[in-house]
Amino acid sequence: MSFTTSRDGEASAFDRAALLSLLRLLEAQGYRFVTPTPGTHTRIVARPGRQQARALRDVLGWSLPFTPEMIAPDVLDLLRAAGALEEQDGMLKARVRVSSVLGTLFLHSAFPTLAADSVFLGPDSYRFADFIVARMAALAPGGRILDYGAGAGVGGISAARQQSGSVLTLADINPKALFLSSINAEFAGLEHRTVEATAPGDVPDAYDLIVTHPPFMMDDQDRAYRHGGDLYGARLSLDWVIAGARKLVPGGQLILHTGVSIVDGRDVLLDELTRAFRGSEWRFVYHELDPDIFSEDLDQPAYADVERIAAVGLVVTRDAG
Numbered sequence: 001m002s003f004t005t006s007r008d009g010e011a012s013a014f015d016r017a018a019l020l021s022l023l024r025l026l027e028a029q030g031y032r033f034v035t036p037t038p039g040t041h042t043r044i045v046a047r048p049g050r051q052q053a054r055a056l057r058d059v060l061g062w063s064l065p066f067t068p069e070m071i072a073p074d075v076l077d078l079l080r081a082a083g084a085l086e087e088q089d090g091m092l093k094a095r096v097r098v099s100s101v102l103g104t105l106f107l108h109s110a111f112p113t114l115a116a117d118s119v120f121l122g123p124d125s126y127r128f129a130d131f132i133v134a135r136m137a138a139l140a141p142g143g144r145i146l147d148y149g150a151g152a153g154v155g156g157i158s159a160a161r162q163q164s165g166s167v168l169t170l171a172d173i174n175p176k177a178l179f180l181s182s183i184n185a186e187f188a189g190l191e192h193r194t195v196e197a198t199a200p201g202d203v204p205d206a207y208d209l210i211v212t213h214p215p216f217m218m219d220d221q222d223r224a225y226r227h228g229g230d231l232y233g234a235r236l237s238l239d240w241v242i243a244g245a246r247k248l249v250p251g252g253q254l255i256l257h258t259g260v261s262i263v264d265g266r267d268v269l270l271d272e273l274t275r276a277f278r279g280s281e282w283r284f285v286y287h288e289l290d291p292d293i294f295s296e297d298l299d300q301p302a303y304a305d306v307e308r309i310a311a312v313g314l315v316v317t318r319d320a321g
Contacts, residue, residue, distance in 0.1 A: 016095070016183060018082035023098065023105050023187045025074060028062070032038045033061035035122050041111055052091070060098045063111035065091035094179075097121075101154050102129050104161065104188045108152040117179045120226070121152045124311065127289055128213045128257035129158040131313045135210060137253055141165040142210040148200050148244060149173075149236075155185030155211035155257075160190045163209075168192040172240050173205045200243035208252045210244045214261040217297065232261035232306060234269040237300040241316060242274065243284050249320040256314040259293060261306040269312070277316070284316045 004011060044050060045062055053059045054064035058073065061126055065088045079085050084095045090250070096107050099121050107119040136159055139145070143166045149154025149171040155188050160168040168190050170181045179192040185192040200210075214236040219226040237258040245256050260269040270286055277284055289309035297303055 002254060007196050013083050014179070015082045016179070019096070019180075019183050020076050020085075020187060021086065022075070023107065023183070025078060027105055027187075029056075030255050031056065031060070031098065031105070033057050034126070035061070035097065035108075035177070035196070036101040037123055037294070038112065048240060058078050059094050060096070063097060064096065065089065065093045067091060100162070101126060102133070102158050104157065105185075106152045106154060106157075106184045106302065109176075116222070117174050119152050119174065119180050121154060121313050123293075124213065124257065125152070125154040127311055127313075128155050128211075131257050131289065132159050132255050133162055134213055135162040135253075135255055135315050136162065136211075137314070139163045139166055142167060144205065145169065145249070146171060146203060146207040146210045146211060146244075147181075148197075148203065148212045148240060149214050150181045151177050151213070152183045153177075155186050155255075156192075157181075157185050157190060159209060159255075160185075160192070161188055161282075166191075166209075169195060169203065169205075169207075170198045171195040171200075173198050173275060189239060195264055200240055203247070206247050206249045206252070208249055210248060210252070210254040211256075212240050212244060212254070213257045217294070220300075220302065230265060230269050231272065232303075234258070234260055234272070237269055237270050238276070241314065242276055245277075245316050245318065247314075248282075250318055251320040252318050254314075254316040256312075256316070257289075258312060258314075259309050260312050261303070262308045262310055263305050267310070267312075273314070281321075282318045283319070284314055287313045289313050301304045 052262050053064040058064045075199050085092050095110050109118040145159050146169045148171045150172045153170050156168050160166045171197050172178050182194050195203050215226050216233045217226045286309050292308050293311050294309050
């Protein structure tokens, strides 16, 4: 197994070996946690008696403060060795979360994900993984997979775990995301590399499969894991699909999961994709996967013209030539 990580030293104060050992210990203990939306998370931890951790899932899933004696010494020692603890009002709090997706574990940022370089994993990640597994075509041995905008690496790792002998590239603008996703990929036993990139065109080579889950919200804080730009948040989705399609080998696939704003009954992303790919060497199939997500954001001024936000999946295939 090999990996390369851009600017690991700047990406995180965490210790890689300790975090990898933590994942292995949690796996041996049968740890599982499904991460909900931020809205659900906030509601759950606001319930009476939920302000302090009572179990390991509260520490590494619900991001609740805890006392040292509350968790097993071996877990506590690894969190300390990893630099993944902070003090909060005389108690300890984990700086990472660990969630389970399709039978493997993923490190990502602790709640709340307020920092600009937060590494997000949530319900979209589960839909993304399921959509990839359902729609990806079989690859030849040594098939090249690119996860662009990898975040915690859910998309690329889910794809590569389905395809024995594939080689995975994890690309992101965020060094912290590359650091954590690389640990997640190593834990999953995958051959991989990481590339720090600000656009798909910055990533070298061509690929048999590209998976991508761009930020798609209109975020007034411009957080990299959330803000999707203009087109009601769909700009990055459009740009990444067009740029990524050009990096496919003949017969290659690009699989996208994203969210789109529906304005006066019109899907603003689908309109643009139809224009972009009309008469080209690429074909696409587009699905609305969930008609109504993140409804709480519709109260924000940026969404005054939006009637709903939908989760969509897209599969682009380059003609075999």
